[in-house]
Amino acid sequence: MSLVDLMSMAKPNLESRAKIFSKLKGRDLVNCFQCIKCTSGCTALKLLELKPHEIEKLANLGFVDELVVSDVLWTCVTCLKCVQRCPQKASPYHVIMALRNLAVEKEAKIPEAFMKAVSQILETGMAEAYQKISKGTETFDRESLKLPKICSPGEVFQTLFLKALEEK
Amino acid sequence: MKTAVFWGCRILTSQYAYEMSVREVMPRLGVELVDLPEALCCGDPVKSVNDFAATYLSSRVLALAHASGAEHLLVPCNRCHFTISEAKRSIDGDRKVSEKILGMLREEKLEYDPNMRLWHVIDFLHGAVGLKRVKDAVAKPLKGLRLASHVGCQIIRYSDLGRVDDAENPRKLDELIGAVGAETVDYAEKLDCCGAHLMLSHLDTAFSLAGAKLRALQELGVDGLVVSCPDCGLMYDFKQKDAAATVGVKLDVPVVYYTQLLGLALSIKQEKLGLHLNQSSVDKLLMKVPV
Ligand code: SF4
Ligand code: SF4
Numbered sequence: 001m002s003l004v005d006l007m008s009m010a011k012p013n014l015e016s017r018a019k020i021f022s023k024l025k026g027r028d029l030v031n032c033f034q035c036i037k038c039t040s041g042c043t044a045l046k047l048l049e050l051k052p053h054e055i056e057k058l059a060n061l062g063f064v065d066e067l068v069v070s071d072v073l074w075t076c077v078t079c080l081k082c083v084q085r086c087p088q089k090a091s092p093y094h095v096i097m098a099l100r101n102l103a104v105e106k107e108a109k110i111p112e113a114f115m116k117a118v119s120q121i122l123e124t125g126m127a128e129a130y131q132k133i134s135k136g137t138e139t140f141d142r143e144s145l146k147l148p149k150i151c152s153p154g155e156v157f158q159t160l161f162l163k164a165l166e167e168k
Numbered sequence: 169m170k171t172a173v174f175w176g177c178r179i180l181t182s183q184y185a186y187e188m189s190v191r192e193v194m195p196r197l198g199v200e201l202v203d204l205p206e207a208l209c210c211g212d213p214v215k216s217v218n219d220f221a222a223t224y225l226s227s228r229v230l231a232l233a234h235a236s237g238a239e240h241l242l243v244p245c246n247r248c249h250f251t252i253s254e255a256k257r258s259i260d261g262d263r264k265v266s267e268k269i270l271g272m273l274r275e276e277k278l279e280y281d282p283n284m285r286l287w288h289v290i291d292f293l294h295g296a297v298g299l300k301r302v303k304d305a306v307a308k309p310l311k312g313l314r315l316a317s318h319v320g321c322q323i324i325r326y327s328d329l330g331r332v333d334d335a336e337n338p339r340k341l342d343e344l345i346g347a348v349g350a351e352t353v354d355y356a357e358k359l360d361c362c363g364a365h366l367m368l369s370h371l372d373t374a375f376s377l378a379g380a381k382l383r384a385l386q387e388l389g390v391d392g393l394v395v396s397c398p399d400c401g402l403m404y405d406f407k408q409k410d411a412a413a414t415v416g417v418k419l420d421v422p423v424v425y426y427t428q429l430l431g432l433a434l435s436i437k438q439e440k441l442g443l444h445l446n447q448s449s450v451d452k453l454l455m456k457v458p459v
Contacts, residue, residue: 089328159257
């Protein structure tokens with residue numbers, strides 16, 4: 001089912017729409033004139049059917065609550081081609097990121113890996129887990145490659161990062 | 169030139185070859201690199217969760233670079249470079265954000281410097297060090313190699329933010345490859361994305377994107393693919409087998425970091441450049457490197 005089909009039963013929510021606009025800090029979502037330039041070059045169009053111009057239209061119309069719970073938000077590859085090419089500076093990538101942030105605020109279901117990255121940063125300071133590299137029969141790590149040790153986060157940082165995550 | 173370096177998570181946790189080769193080539197070009205041991209994540213994956221928290225993480229990197237006494241900050245990862253650039257723009261342009269961020273930084277006795285100059289490896293070598301200096305340093309020109317370049321997405325887009333190279337026709341990496349004596353090819357898929365971000369949500373699609381580009385390059389018969397971002401390195405080199413399985417062809421494309429290639433031309437030992445860590449068939453490329 002396409003995103004637009006999902007909207008057939010929906011009602012616009014102007015409060016949520018205002019929230020998205022406040023997160024966009026001046027990027028001109030409202031100026032989107034549906035030229036579809038963004039979608040025609042979108043990396044995620046062919047494989048995942050992401051149509052950024054539809055997201056723009058629906059956000060403009062206020063169907064934000066529906067967008068926030070849609071899996072489609074998480075198909076963007078963040079290649080930034082749409083931001084670059086949009087003639088109206090309507091920045092689909094930034095609209096998608098604002099919607100993702102709102103999805104987290106509203107505790108919608110989001111791909112696990114994102115929250116896992118956040119808790120890893122809190123714990124280890126790194127969004128990625130430390131890996132040993134195997135090649136043939138040998139295994140290498142930072143120590144065997146004589147690379148400097150990685151630091152762990154301090155308590156002050158952890159408190160500040162948690163505080164930052166509360167910000168809406 | 170004293171330059172702080174921020175590696176980011178991906179390089180520090182798996183893309184050691186990139187780190188090793190940057191550490192080897194920079195001092196030979198007159199660059200003194202200063203590590204920022206207390207720097208943590210730049211905030212990239214956090215952008216999807218909470219933009220302010222991501223801005224805070226980036227601001228901390230900028231403040232630590234300032235505390236190191238450097239005026240230049242080298243960021244070899246495309247995603248980190250983009251995340252820090254956007255954070256910088258929002259701190260410099262939004263009083264409400266900057267007041268909050270500066271206050272948080274003060275709690276760790278850190279200070280934000282709006283004049284910190286941000287570089288990626290590509291514009292740093294091309295502009296700050298200079299193409300000529302790179303050329304002059306070459307001891308062993310890599311004649312006869314026919315390579316493809318992949319600059320990735322986030323250091324060239326979006327132009328309004330101030331990026332490393334032209335968004336639609338990036339040339340700097342090609343020129344840097346030229347500077348070490350190798351030849352580059354233009355190909356239709358040059359600006360296609362590696363797909364790394366989808367590793368967080370759509371694994372198969374991520375591999376399809378990486379595989380499609382590698383397949384095109386294989387058909388073109390290039391000697392190798394040159395990258396300059398740890399995410400692109402991860403997808404094209406480390407995950408080449410997964411990419412091959414997903415697109416259903418046998419792939420055998422050597423993938424190297426630009427700094428590894430440069431290191432070879434500077435006559436640095438292969439092991440010091442981490443060439444034994446690449447997972448793609450770099451031996452095939454190394455066999456063609458003149459001794
Ligand atoms: S977001 Fe921009 S590129 Fe996309 S349809 Fe609207 S105006 Fe066109
Ligand atoms: S940033 Fe996302 S929405 Fe924009 S073109 Fe790339 S994949 Fe499509």
